[in-house]
Amino acid sequence: MASPSSSESPAAGRPVRAHARRNRENLLAVARSAFATADGPVSLEGIAKQAGVGIGTLYRHFPTREALVEAVYSAELDDVTGCVPDLLAEHPPEVAMRMWMERYGAFVSTKRAMLDTLRTGWVSGRLATPTTRERITAAIGAILESGARAGTLRADVEADDVTSMILGVFLSTAAGDTWERMDRLFDLLLDALQPRQG
Amino acid sequence: MASPSSSESPAAGRPVRAHARRNRENLLAVARSAFATADGPVSLEGIAKQAGVGIGTLYRHFPTREALVEAVYSAELDDVTGCVPDLLAEHPPEVAMRMWMERYGAFVSTKRAMLDTLRTGWVSGRLATPTTRERITAAIGAILESGARAGTLRADVEADDVTSMILGVFLSTAAGDTWERMDRLFDLLLDALQPRQG
DNA sequence: ACAGAAAGCGGAGGACCCTCCGCCACGAAT
DNA sequence: ATTCGTGGCGGAGGGTCCTCCGCTTTCTGT
Numbered sequence: 001m002a003s004p005s006s007s008e009s010p011a012a013g014r015p016v017r018a019h020a021r022r023n024r025e026n027l028l029a030v031a032r033s034a035f036a037t038a039d040g041p042v043s044l045e046g047i048a049k050q051a052g053v054g055i056g057t058l059y060r061h062f063p064t065r066e067a068l069v070e071a072v073y074s075a076e077l078d079d080v081t082g083c084v085p086d087l088l089a090e091h092p093p094e095v096a097m098r099m100w101m102e103r104y105g106a107f108v109s110t111k112r113a114m115l116d117t118l119r120t121g122w123v124s125g126r127l128a129t130p131t132t133r134e135r136i137t138a139a140i141g142a143i144l145e146s147g148a149r150a151g152t153l154r155a156d157v158e159a160d161d162v163t164s165m166i167l168g169v170f171l172s173t174a175a176g177d178t179w180e181r182m183d184r185l186f187d188l189l190l191d192a193l194q195p196r197q198g
Numbered sequence: 199m200a201s202p203s204s205s206e207s208p209a210a211g212r213p214v215r216a217h218a219r220r221n222r223e224n225l226l227a228v229a230r231s232a233f234a235t236a237d238g239p240v241s242l243e244g245i246a247k248q249a250g251v252g253i254g255t256l257y258r259h260f261p262t263r264e265a266l267v268e269a270v271y272s273a274e275l276d277d278v279t280g281c282v283p284d285l286l287a288e289h290p291p292e293v294a295m296r297m298w299m300e301r302y303g304a305f306v307s308t309k310r311a312m313l314d315t316l317r318t319g320w321v322s323g324r325l326a327t328p329t330t331r332e333r334i335t336a337a338i339g340a341i342l343e344s345g346a347r348a349g350t351l352r353a354d355v356e357a358d359d360v361t362s363m364i365l366g367v368f369l370s371t372a373a374g375d376t377w378e379r380m381d382r383l384f385d386l387l388l389d390a391l392q393p394r395q396g
Numbered sequence: 397a398c399a400g401a402a403a404g405c406g407g408a409g410g411a412c413c414c415t416c417c418g419c420c421a422c423g424a425a426t
Numbered sequence: 427a428t429t430c431g432t433g434g435c436g437g438a439g440g441g442t443c444c445t446c447c448g449c450t451t452t453c454t455g456t
Contacts (some may be wrong), residue, residue, distance in 0.1 A: 017452065020404060043442065054406035059444065116314060123372045161382055168366020168383075174321045184359055185366075192390035215422065218434060241412065252436035257414065 024061045027051045032072045035113045042113060044068070066121035069114045074132050080107050081139040093147030097193065100143060101166060101186045104136075112175050119171055137163045147193075154195045165189050222259045225249045230270045233311045240311055242266070264319035267312045272330050278305050279337040291345030295391065298341060299364060299384045302334075306368050317369055335361045345391075352393045363387050 030051040034042050044065060048058040062068035080103060087096040087103075108115070121127035140159045147153025169185045228249040232240050242263060246256040260266035278301060285294040285301075306313070319325035338357045345351025367383045 017403060019451085023404090041442090044444085045442065048406095055444085056406050056446085057404075060404070063444095065443080116318060119317075119369060120314060123370070125372060125374065157386065158382070161379070161386060164370040164379075164383055165363075165366065165386060168363065168368075168370040170366075171317060171369040172321070172362040172366040174323060176323070181359070181362075184356070185362055188355065188359060188363060188387075188390045191394070192386045196389070197395065215433060217422085221434090239412090242414090243412065246436095253414085254416085254436050255434075258434070261414095263413085 020061075023051070023053055023057055027053065027058055027061055027068075028071060028075065031068055032075070035069070035072055036110060038113050064121075064126070066117055066127055069117040070121060070127055070132055073111060073114055073118060076107070077132060077135060080104055081135050084139045084142050088143065088146050092152060093143055093150050094152045094190070094193070097140075097143045097147065097153065098186065098190055100139070101189070104166065105170070105182055105186070108170050109175075115171065119167075122167075133163065136166075140166075144193075151195060153193050156196075157193060162189075162193070165192075218259075221249070221251055221255055225251065225256055225259055225266075226269060226273070229266055230273070233267070233270055234308060236311050262319075262324070264315055264325055267315040268319060268325055268330055271309060271312055271316060274305070275330060275333060278302055279333050282337045282340050286341065286344055290350060291341055291348050292350045292388070292391070295338075295341045295345065295351065296384065296388055298337070299387070302364065303368070303380055303384070307373075310373050313369065317365075320365075331361065334364075338364075342391075349393060351391050354394075355391060360387075360391070363390075 027047065031042075031047050034047050034050070044058060045055050047068075048055045051058070058068070062071060083103060084096075084100060087099055090096075091099065111118075118132075122133055137159045140162050144153055144157065144159050144162065148155035166186075166189070169182060169189065173182050173185070225245065229240075229245050232245050232248070242256060243253050245266075246253045249256070256266070260269060281301060282294075282298060285297055288294075289297065309316075316325075316330075320331055335357045338360050342351055342355065342357050342360065346353035364384075364387070367380060367387065371380050371383070
């Protein structure tokens with residue numbers, strides 16, 4: 001459009017075509033806002049239309065609803081996993097763990113509309129997850145390890161199991177309940193992570 | 199069809215019409231088998247067709263997918279809740295609790311195809327649940343109370359929170375994982391139910 | 397510059413979801 | 427036995443999901 005040959009970004013990732021990349025990002029942006037705003041179910045055809053592309057294009061970039069949702073979810077996850085070092089620097093591990101749960105919970109609360117899709121994707125393994133879940137598990141693993149060294153969190157728990165439990169809390173909690181209830185469940189979970197006296 | 203006047207059951211529940219009742223039961227039976235057998239998603243239109251009724255009839259009896267699923271689920275739940283007294287009679291409460299989780303888990307494993315629908319219904323409150331969930335919570339409550347009296351389970355936990363956690367374990371567990379993983383998660387949960395030493 | 401290849405696009409199409417409404421037949425009342 | 431009211435029935439219809447395929451646009455080689 002502008003210059004004669006290639007002005008877009010010659011040595012970028014996979015999408016060679018410039019427009020393709022743009023479409024993808026556009027789609028992602030529209031989807032993010034749609035999922036964040038929507039109360040009820042979100043129509044993919046609506047997202048495509050709003051992004052000014054055909055439904056086929058949407059499905060080319062994100063082969064399943066799950067893929068799209070995960071892409072949106074994943075894009076904002078860095079804030080959540082990134083704050084672990086800070087938390088660990090400022091608080092003892094067992095406190096950091098609790099605070100991080102809270103943090104993650106707040107994040108997920110804004111993603112209610114995606115939860116079902118995410119669950120399905122994770123549980124079915126259809127979301128070949130070297131992606132999201134492992135990042136979460138890594139964050140938890142870091143806190144856990146730190147707590148194990150300090151002796152304030154038990155050392156014999158797999159981080160991925162804790163991921164499951166936290167995820168379980170989200171999944172079994174309604175959008176209306178939110179605060180108190182989720183807090184109690186997290187407290188319960190944290191009790192389970194105390195070092196065994198035996 | 200057989201006798202001239204009313205041979206069906208004159209003073210039964212709501213459905214006055216004999217055929218209506220039969221349709222309902224038929225639908226339920228087909229649905230049960232469909233959900234139990236199916237790998238992928240289950241088509242309601244398929245169920246209706248297989249039961250020899252129109253889709254409208256299915257929706258008349260079960261206004262939403264959730265209602266149908268819950269009806270199927272609920273029908274078999276008595277075995278699970280009913281075994282609590284036996285368990286408590288033969289084992290100390292904390293052991294009974296663990297065994298019951300296992301029992302419930304085995305039951306749910308055969309209901310994977312319904313899980314998403316059930317979750318949505320429960321969490322959204324659309325399934326005005328004087329029904330299923332409360333029966334589960336009552337069962338848990340019984341064990342919990344017995345454990346509190348014996349001093350082997352903590353007394354300061356709400357039964358409904360335990361329901362949530364167990365449900366969470368189911369929801370965050372894949373059909374493939376099943377055994378080991380669910381066991382570990384239940385162990386974790388049980389640790390959280392130990393009496394606090396503080 | 398030009399032509400050929402193939403990446404990328406859009407939307408028609410088949411399946412399913414749930415709603416809505418006109419018709420049937422069951423059963424009661426006469 | 428006949429008639430009437432109404433509970434119950436079936437399926438058409440509008441919306442969404444995802445797949446598939448023919449056309450367009452961009453890039454590459456000469």
